[in-house]
Amino acid sequence: MTLCAVYQQFLKEKISEGVTEHTLKYYKYNLPKFIEWCVDNKIENVEDVYTHLFEDYKLYLIENKNGTKKISLQTYTRAVKTFLLWLNENELLQNVGKLKLIKAEIANIVPLSDVEVKILLNNFDNSYFGIRNKLMVMFMLDSGLRRGEVVSLESKNIFMHNNTMLVNGKGEKQRLVPFGEETKRYINRYFNMRNEYEKRFFQKEDGTPITDNTIKMYFQDLKESTGIIRLHPHLLRHTFATNYILYGGDVEELRILLGHTSLQMTMKYVHLATQQRILNQRYHSHIDKLFCQYDNKLAQ
Structure with a gap:
């Protein structure tokens, strides 16, 4: 065959x-x-x-x-x-042998800082595209949605009464994801601008659904307008997850929110949050302390 x-x-x-x-x-x-x-x-x-x-x-x-x-x-x-x-x-092949994937470099994830998040969110105007694009970014930052989940999100699955949405994740697995009050405010604004008869929530200007390519192209523009060269959709999901742990969130809860199948996939955010916590706090240099003591003695 x-x-x-x-x-x-x-x-x-x-x-x-x-x-x-x-x-x-x-x-x-x-x-x-x-x-x-x-x-x-x-x-x-x-x-x-x-x-x-x-x-x-x-x-x-x-x-x-x-x-x-x-x-x-x-x-x-x-x-x-x-x-x-x-x-x-399927017994079509017997001599398959050991199949080891090419060993790939591990990417160094640097989540967005609070300053960068503010730069990003201040990059939008009040036009149709401005409101739509800002809300897409907020869904990734505030709820950890993947790019494909933003594309496939349906209007009927956004529940304003309790600030949650039903997301279709990888493998058609569904999960409930919460969003904050600021995101809710922009959802209300966008609901009044979009084509109400289209089931997909995010749409192009002509009322047809957006695609993966819509978001890819827009993030290329965002890199230039914000000056954040490492910016890409999944970085916003990384930033959400890191901040969730950083501010006391539970790892198992985060696993469910992200739609991960195993806890091991989620554990990397504990390490990222620890790194971020160290950077956010004042670094106490032992060398600085020694030189400070030395300078004080000279001044006496």
């Missing part, structure tokens, strides 16, 4: 499992590139797959994708690993 044929089977099964459109696009983008590489190397059928194929594909990516971050290469190969393991599970 050809790799192209089993790839189509793989997609059909993933669709029947109910994977999200985002996940499906991920497979459709990465797996054809892998299969094209296989065909170029005379590996057209499942029977042609050999034990170290995955290692050879990783080596190809590393050698031919100069300038691409290791974390991106890891993302490309994760789809291939899933595909090969699926072949193995």
Whole structure:
């Protein structure tokens, strides 16, 4: 059986499992590139797959994708690993071997400071786009929403009576997320400006729903207008989570709010909050203390 044929089977099964459109696009983008590489190397059928194929594909990516971050290469190969393991599970492939992802660098997360948050929130005017875009930012900062969750949010799932909203997270898992009074004020303002007949909450000027690309493009503009070069949508979620722990929030509660499947995913924010707490407090330098004592003795 050809790799192209089993790839189509793989997609059909993933669709029947109910994977999200985002996940499906991920497979459709990465797996054809892998299969094209296989065909170029005379590996057209499942029977042609050999034990170290995955290692050879990783080596190809590393050698031919100069300038691409290791974390991106890891993302490309994760789809291939899933595909090969699926072949193995369905007894279409026996010699799959050990599949280790490309080791990627760990990104250093620097949450937004209070000063940067104020700069960001003061960047909007009172136009339709100003109100809409500020509210999208507030949902990420105030409630920790992912970019995709902002895009898919429906009007019917925003509950003004108790300041909560029902969010569709990864894997179509739903969770209730609270928001503050300032965010509520902007929700009310935006409700009066949008197309009330469209079920998606955030819309373009013509009343049609926004897309992932709408937010991506806008954040490129925000980088320039705010001067915060490291700015991206997920950084706002990191900032929310760090501040939640910093001001006494419970780690398990944060896990539920963020929609994480394991506590381990959430624990990194404890470390970030500790770092932030140290930076927020006055740093007591032992060297400064010694020199201060020395200067005092000279002055006597």
